[in-house]
Amino acid sequence: MATAKKLTDNHLTCVICTEVFTDPVTLECNHTFCKSCLLKYTNTQPDAIQAKCIPCPSCRQLTKVTNPVSPVEEWVGQLKPSHVIQGLMDDFGPGAEAADVNICIVCKQQGKTTRATSWCSVCDDFFCDGCLKMHNMIPTSRDHEVVDASDATKRKAKHRFMCKTHKDKQIELFCKDCRMAICHTCCSIKHRKCDDVDTLDSMTPIVREHLSNQNQELKIKMTTSENNIIFRKSQIKEINSNAQNIKDDIRKTRQAVVEMVLRKEKQLLDKVDRSSGEHLHTIQAEIKSQEIEMQMYQQQYEFTANAVTSNCERDMYAVYESVGETSTDNRDTDNRPAMGRVVFTHDMDNRPAPGRVVFTHDMDKLIEAVEELQLGKVAVVRGVSDRQSTPVLHHTIDCEADGDKEDPCLCDVTVLTVDGINVTVVADYNNNSLKTYYTSKPNPHVNQLLLSNLPCQIAKLSESQVAVSVPWSKQIVTVNVTPEPVLLSTIKTSKEYYALAYLSPSQLVAGTSGQSHSVDILDMTGKILKSINTGVVRNPDYIHVTSNNNLIVSERGVSYLVSVTSEGEAVFTYTPTVDRTLTRLWGITTTSTGDILLVSYKVIQLTESGQFVRDVLTQQDDLVYPRGICLDGDEFLYVTCDHYVKVFTFVQSVHNQIT
Template sequence: MSTPALVLENQPVCNICYKKPQDAVSLPCQHQFCRACIKNHIVNSVEAQKFQGFGCPACQEFVSKPIMAGSRPKEQWAEYLPTVTLSDNKPDLLSSEKDELKCAACKEAGLDNAATLWCQQCNDSYCPDCSASHRNFPATRSHVQVPIAYISPRDKSEEDLATCSQHKDSRVEFYCAACDLLICPSCAFVNHRRCEKVSTIKGATDVAKGDLSTKIKRVRKKSSECQAMLVDSNSRIRELQISRQRTEDNIKGFTDQLMDTISANRDNMLSNISYSFNTEETRLKQTETKLREHIVELEGCEQGMENLLNTNSETKLLANLSKTQRKYNASLEKEIRPEELVPFQMEFEPNTSLLDVLDSSQLGEAVLERETREKQETARRDEKTENNSDEPRDLMKHIKSKAKEKKTTKQKVKFKKSKRSKRRGSEGNPVLPVPITPPPQEPRVDKIKVLQKHKTVSTDVLGDSLKSSASSIIVLFVNGVMTTVVADHNNYSLKSFYVNMGLDRQSKMSMDSKPCHVAKLAAHTVVVTMTRLKRIAVVKVSPGLSLIDRIRTSKYYNCITALAEDRLAVGTTLESSVSIDIIDLEGEILHSICSDPDDQLLFSEPKFMILSPSGNLLVSDRDIPYISCFTQAGKLVFKTGPKQTSDLEGTSGLFCSEDDQIYISDKTNNRILLMQDNGETITTFLTAEQGVEQPQGLFIDDLDQVYICQANSKISIFKEVEIIAPK
């Protein structure tokens, strides 16, 4: 008869590390080992590869490689050895009266005896007498029995004691992904021997958890995109309302100069326009409601997968995996296209012949056009520029000129003519149109477009202790306002300048250290590097300035440019090894660029860096007047040499336009240079005669206005104007 002392002596111990097995596995000779220990033994075994097996470290009995391992290398054999469940808890710490187990054999005989021992192979509890009988049977003589105190409540729970559906007396140890079944070793070696996707429960659980984690990230990303679309929807509705007001004002301004005889026609036109806008606004609000419902559905799917991911039961996780997969697929199949959030644009195009013959034509047309976001942004910028112009505009002349332009109408809403337009003469005869004599044409004058200094902005603001020094500049279009952002090195601050309600305004934000360079990260967000600080500031422009975050980095950085909304390219400074690092918004270095794969020198000490439209990096050095262009992987595209930059002592600013034209500030010679054809051709773009004085940072906005930071604390803005060509 077995005694508790004998059972304690027979408690399984790994015969390699002589400790309680961790993630225990069993060999056919019934010796048990840690999975990691037996894996190292198999890898170091000389006969493993030759004889497709290995010797037991305890008894040296030859063990063939697991059948389920197939043709996999010996490093993976340990994953397919049978698992033995052992408790990690100490004796007598987890047992209590409410957790007391009864003897399984006595329970079948109708007795109620407390169990003291646990059979790890049968997963049943026995009293001392039944345990002795259990050990005397030849079939169960080799079974390992341990005290109940050594078994954790998790091992005793019925949830993790799942048995095979084909062999009721066998516990499941494997999972067949092809058949989506939990199976015992017998099923794995016989019924599912041809299935390729058979693994241990632990291995399958790890794969499932990893897959769920990936899907949760995708759902979160999708939810974030929908949230952004929802915010964009609110902005679009406001834009639609502004567009409505603007269109109505144009119509009213036109009709106020017409005779009272067309008032009925005007009312009819306004009614149709109101209906069109109301219909479009209703459609956008319905799309917004769909977005909210989709977000709630995605959040529910995310919560369900998180609950399944955090469950302690591996069998429960695998049992509910298919159901969760269906919910996940259903959530991602629903898609709301961003185009559904873009409203139509309506412009009023009057029939100017009404000014001469009021009764023979309809009032006009309202043009409905659903444009892309880029066209809408350009239209808003053009309108802002026109509104800020100092020249007065005559409404009627503007309407006439707009009517003569080439129409790009995609859809037109026709309005019915007023009954008054069919008015006849006093004798019943129709009113005949009066012939119009065209005005004499003026002689043709040839004109050319040139850049002229349009405006000068001072970067000195109230509270500055020193004369400002702006060496880096960026221009953003924020909430309908053109906003200029500069980094003031001398006053440890970031500044923005804009026009609001016809008045020049500015905003100033103090920095932790001297700001070096500023770059655009998103539509309303910029990033700023700082001297002698391993930080990058993320600032919101609205058009006032407010700090959003500080990115902590492992190096000191100087020049910066944004590759995407989640990746930055930064150049090192004050470091032993010079490099350009690609980092994320957490400050982690994704990869570094030090030299070209062909061992060509790309840069010596980066001073300015920008991103070209093709995605390449353009870098100018601090002391060497060369410009390098290379890919984000570090492959050289081109590099200027002494032939192109013979009279260039150094660059003080760098900018690349959408058509790959590179502009260089030459502070020493008071000029702006233009580089074309991959650095082969360099010409003069602006000179001191045109108003350039010690240029530093420069920027060109979408209206082709050139902004130049100068050493005299001024920003010179150059604009293209038409002048009479010299004869």
């Protein structure tokens, strides 16, 4: 019974009273509580009662009631437990163990505990063999269906479906309006106003078919979940393998840097050895020369000493004449011409000092260089940022709205997150409107704000505000998205600005036609603060500002893409090869890793420095007149096509998908 105890403790216990369920009921959020506990809790929630809903004590989700005008007691009374909870209660709840050993009801009334052998489906009582004979002799019960008491499955199948409210009434009807099985008494009292009540016999095949279909759906979902689990596990394995490979690459990079440092160390050590060796060789040669001179001095000393101590004047004068005077100034005292002599001199003071090997370094500079050392960068790439990924159409947004006078033409798109809701914002050129699209269960919503003229490009100011260029009215309008679009302000401009982008909280970048290849930086009143020369683009149609404030400018009439800094310095000009010729350049956006996405009847991907990477989307992806493009925070790619916005997600590779 350990399993039954574990089930009771973990799954059959009410979180309110912490006891085993008593008359359990289940809310729409699938949380189950005791009926009395839920009733007490609901009565303490006036806001929920006013909203005619039952609040969940666990997750706070509201469950709508079928009859809001009835008392709260009936709201809770109409709830039922889930089939799973009810089945667990029947098999493992209180009394389930005792049910395994059933006692004869007749003997029990006589104070006996005789084991029952049979169960009557009509009386819903257990009988021993002797009492069963008496039961079968009574005329009113002799035709009752009796089954073996030990066969729980058959007992359950034969058990009469009795009303919980009217205990003696069998359930024979089903109220389709309330989705409840009821007895005739319930029908006449509580369901008089219901329109669709049918017999249980008629509903049973329908319910069985519905549950069978539901089971099939659950089986499919189980298979899908199992496949997803297998796929996720393979992803975990791939992530771990990829992480290990990256770690190995980092260690190899570190080893290469260390080897480079060791080579530099060896070069310095070798240079110390060479320089010190040269100095040592010079000094050792001088020592050898000094030793030879010292030997000559020693011989001269001994020769002179012998002459002085020999008391022989002839020898003494002979030595004197041979060596000459040894006075420090080498002068003849008698001014006579010097006689031939040998003089040993060694002027140590006039010799150059030997060189000294030194090691100089700037420790602060060295530490700074080490701190600035970059072994590389580790980044998580997903979506289109992963250049090995494959686009898959996730869903399509139809931006046609009631009241449109013409077929929508969507020039630009951006995505905001307003109060946790993803809101798609589009500029509808043909219908002079800014539209917002969002999904709030159960229905999608399209709202629009009519503008004075044809809108072109959208600049995202924040997660709840955008600016829109309206060139033919010489306006830039700012709009608050709630998620419905609400006009905030109208900025009057001196030029007709088509292209528009957000530069800073106080500055916009705008482009117009034929203005000496320049775009203007504006303040939020429309005043021109500075003009930037793009070099070649005369009629900017789209401007995008990168994360490092570089400007990328496109023009539909040229076949190249230009990027400049906000100071006007050239960053790159992308001019494709003949086989990749660009025509009609439109929207631009950048990925989280800095890659550039450009619309040109297809979507191409460039590096941050303007090098071709790949064609992300082509005509085979059913792109019809694509123009606007953006990425949301989850790396979903939005592309306007005719009056639709196509939303793409990206998978790592085709062979990793579960089919």
